[in-house]
Amino acid sequence: MHRILFVCLGNICRSPTAEAVTRAKAPHLALDSAGTAGYHIGNPPYGPMQSAARPRGYDLSGLRARQFSPNDFNSFDMIVAMDADNLRDIEAQRPAGNTTPVTIFTPDGAPVPDPYYTRDFDGCLDLIEDCADRLIAGLSRTDDATR
Template identity: 60%
Template structure:
């Protein structure tokens, strides 16, 4: 299964989701992340998110931000957005006939809220990681791994 995680800038939530899911899945899936904006293309994940993930044994340092593009609908089997605004931005780029499912990450962790709050603004990197881990565990169960 090829899974793409998407947030706004691809420097906090989606690279963290990529790192967490990669760690949990143990190589069973092809995983990537992207942002709906082009603000940080080529940049590493945000320092405080790297530090918070690193404290949990998850190394985000090799990752670099990239922008989501319409071609991702053909490259991935599942696209996951961190919030409703990300989902809307993703769907605006959906090519005619593309059937790739787009889901909200929190759909995989019922009762944990309707979105993954952006820690770039909330400054709650550990709280975001707690939610990302719960969602990633639910996604892994859903995929039958």
Template identity: 60%
Template sequence: MMKRILFVCLGNICRSPAAEALVRDKCPEIETDSAGTSDFHTGAPPYGPRQAAAKKRSINMSDLRARKFTPEDFLKFDFIIVMDGENLRNVEDLRPSGNTTPVELFAPMAPGLAAQDVPDPYYTRDFDGCLDLLEAAATGLQRRILGAG
């Protein structure tokens, strides 16, 4: 069973910390973390409107801080989940030679949904819609990894 999962987006202040918070609440037996492919917000808490939308759903992410994805993350985690195709390519570009850590998109894990990317609410301003997709994908991940639902 995979025990260490890293969620990755661009700045690590909206999508990936929300995914991390959701999965750690749903699956406390899994070690989670999140990172960004950019260093725009290193050390910053999740974006205020993202936190506010999450708090309305009793999702606390106030303890999280942004950090940049590094090649060493391939060695620290059993599974790396990215929010969109661009960040998937950015992560793969940093893969150490010979490393086989699985890297997958998160949105396709949502049961019954055809989404490929999780839209960035920093730009779309649709924080609730993003959370809906993340919650559905987290449910799919939970079923896949734990065989639970």
């Protein structure tokens, strides 16, 4: 089983949405999400993000924000950042000698725009759905190659 952590800034828009979308598409994966900042610890995902996700069949209401921790490197097989700033903040906490892969969610390394600021919740969902499909397909190819 793959253990994957999605990480954004506050863990109220992009990363919980990536967690919920990927879980819906691949329930066999062990998924979680976190934020590099502690602004929203314990809060549910942002209301407008939940409202955009709900009609597509994604329920974010049970998720709660938490802050990324260096211990996450030992708890997950892969850490997926939503943008280069998140990636940099994650890498700054990497324990010495740890080799857990950290990558940006999009295949071209472009950021997943933060709808908290852009207000484009549907565009963010479109991109996250596409990236989740690509991630799952990549994991399947890797699994097939190792069998």
